[in-house]
Amino acid sequence: MSEWEYNTPGISDECFIRGEVPMTKEEVRAVLLSKLRLKKDQIVYDIGAGSGSVSIEMALVLKKGQVYALERKKKALNLIKKNFIKFNLKNIEIVEAEAPAGMDALPGADRIFIGGSGGQLTAILEAADQKLKNNGRIVLTAVTINTLTTAIQELERLDYRLDIVNIAVTRTKNINKYKMFKALSPVYIISAVKK
Amino acid sequence: MSEWEYNTPGISDECFIRGEVPMTKEEVRAVLLSKLRLKKDQIVYDIGAGSGSVSIEMALVLKKGQVYALERKKKALNLIKKNFIKFNLKNIEIVEAEAPAGMDALPGADRIFIGGSGGQLTAILEAADQKLKNNGRIVLTAVTINTLTTAIQELERLDYRLDIVNIAVTRTKNINKYKMFKALSPVYIISAVKK
C-alpha cells in the first residue's frame, strides 16, 4: 500500500520528507499535474526531480506507465530515494545524471516535466523536443523571469503551442486566534504541446 | 467513452458547454479536487452544481462512487444535463432541489463540495454536518468576503479542522504578437475536516 490513500493529485506537503531542497507546494503540484494531462500508460520524464514530489504524483496516476526522474545533485538524490521508499512505488526509475545528457538513453516520452534546469534550459528543451512524441506535452514551472523568458523563446522557436498561467497561492496561518495571510511565491506554469 | 481522455483532474474549460452560469475555471478546479482528497468508492454531494463541471470532475475520479448534484435554478439544470450527456457518466444523479432541503433524502456523504449556496450557507453547513460521515470533508469556494466569513464562523462553531487558501490565477492571452496578462478573480478554497 502506498503512503497516499487518495485518488486525487495534490499530495499534502507534510507527506514528503523535506530537506534543504525546495519543493513545489501541493496547490501548484495539483495545477501542474492537471496541465500535464496524463494517461495511465505513458512514459514521462521529471527533469530536475528535486525532492521527488512531482515524480511521485505522476507515478500514482500512471498505473501502467513509467516515470524517469533525472537529478544530478547528491543531496536531492538522497531525498528522492527516501521519498520513493516512503511511497513504495514501482514505476519510478531514478537517473543519476545531468540533463540533457541523461536523457539520451531513455525511451521516447509522452510527457516531460521540467522543474529545474541547472542553467541548461535551452539545451534541455532541444533534447526534450528530440525525445517527445508527437502531440506530447512539455510542462515547466518558472520561478524566475529568466526561466519564463527562455522557455517561451525556445518553445516558440520549436513551434510548440503554448499555454502560460501564473498561480499565486496565499495560505492562512493560525497565529493565536488569528488567521494570517501568508503568500507563497507565485509560479508560472508553461504547458507546451508538440504539433 | 468519456469526453475527457486524461487521468488527471482539471478538465479544459472549453470541454464544457457554457451558458450564462458562472463556471469554476480549470486551474481552480484542479486545486479544489485536490483539497477534496477523494477515494474511488465515496458518496459525494455537489451543492449548487452550476454548470456541472465539479460534479463531472468528481465522477471521473469516483469509479465506484456516486455524485449527487444539487441545483435549484432551471437554467443551470439545463446546462448540467447537457454537460452530463456530453461526458457520458453513469455515476451522477441530479437532484432538482434547493439546499439544504434537497439533502434530506440522500445517503450519508464522505465529501461535500459547496460551490453555491443561494444565501443559505449557514443552514447548508448545518445540514452538511448532519449528513457527513466522521473524518469526512467539506470543501467550499468563496468568491465573496461574506461567504468566506460565514463559512469560517460556522465551520469553527461546528468544530471542524480548517485549511484556507486563496488561489489567484493569471492567464496570458495572445493579442497580436503579445502575451498579455489577464487575471481571473481570486478564489478562496476552504477545506474542513470533521473530527
Add this chain to the structure above:
Amino acid sequence: MSEWEYNTPGISDECFIRGEVPMTKEEVRAVLLSKLRLKKDQIVYDIGAGSGSVSIEMALVLKKGQVYALERKKKALNLIKKNFIKFNLKNIEIVEAEAPAGMDALPGADRIFIGGSGGQLTAILEAADQKLKNNGRIVLTAVTINTLTTAIQELERLDYRLDIVNIAVTRTKNINKYKMFKALSPVYIISAVKK
C-alpha cells in the same frame, strides 16, 4: 533637511531603521497613503504606529498638519523615536498609550490610520468614529481574516461608505544571474468615509 528628498510617498524600506517590529512595505504604503487622501493642514492619527513608517509618510505630506502616533509597545516606541530623529520631522507627536484609551485627549481627527489594534479593533473603531470629523476617513490594513471581517462589520454598523482592495506585491530578487519572484504577503486596505 529630511532624510527623504523626494515629493512622492512610498519611502524606500531601507531608509527606515528596522527592528523586530513588522513594517508595512513601501508599495503598500504608497497605496494606503493614496487611500488616505490627505490635505496639507489635517490632523491625523496613526494607531499602532509600529516602526513609525506610516506616520513619517503622513507627516511629510502634512506640511501644516499634525500626526499623532499611538503605540503601546516599548520595543516599537524605541524604534519610532529613532526613525523620527532620522527623518527630523517637527509635526509628529508620539502618544505612549494603548488605543482606544490614548485617543481621548487628542483633538478631533480628519484622518485615522489603523495599522495595528492589539485585539481591540471594535473598541478602537468606536472611539475613532467619536473623534473623526464629518467626511473624515478611516483607513485600515488587514493581514488577517479576523481584522478584515471585524473591520467591515463594525464600519458598516457605523454606516461608513467602504472601499476594500487587496494588494499583492511580488518583488524580484537577484540570485546569481536570475531574477527570482519573491511574494510579499497580500494586504487588504479598507478605506471608510464618514457620511
Add this chain to the structure above:
Amino acid sequence: MSEWEYNTPGISDECFIRGEVPMTKEEVRAVLLSKLRLKKDQIVYDIGAGSGSVSIEMALVLKKGQVYALERKKKALNLIKKNFIKFNLKNIEIVEAEAPAGMDALPGADRIFIGGSGGQLTAILEAADQKLKNNGRIVLTAVTINTLTTAIQELERLDYRLDIVNIAVTRTKNINKYKMFKALSPVYIISAVKK
C-alpha cells in the same frame, strides 16, 4: 483650482474622463508615482500618455517642474486634452508625435515614464537613455510578457540598476449584499536608475 483637492497621488479613477483608451488604475498609479521618486522642479516625460492620468499625477507633484506628454493616437490625444482641461494644470505640454522621434526636440529629462510603446520599446529606451540625466530614472509598466522581457534586456544592456515589482490589485464589488472579489490584471513596474 484643480479637480483634485488632495495632496496624495492615486487620483480616483472616476475623476478622469474615460474613453476606449485603457487607463492605469489608481492603486497602480500610486505605486508607479512612488517608484518615479519625483522632486518638485523636475523635467519628466510621459511616453504613450494614453488617457493622460499619469501625466496629471506627475504635474500635480511637480509644482515648478514640467511634464511632456507624448502620444501619437488621435483618440488618446482628444481624451488627454479633455482631462488636462478638467484638471486645469499649467505645467503639462502635449507632444503630438510618435516616440522615439518626438523626444528629440525635448529638453533633458530627470524622469521618464513609459506607459505605452507602440512596438518601439527598444528604440524608445535607447532614446530615453540619450535624454536622461545621470541618476535619472526610467519607470515602465508592463502588462505583457514581451514588454517585461524586452525592457529588462535593454535596460541591463544600458547598464541601469533595476527594481522589478508585480502589483496585483483585487477590488471588491458590491453585488446585492455581497462583496465580490474582482481582480484587476496584474502589472509589472520596472524602475531603472541611470548610474
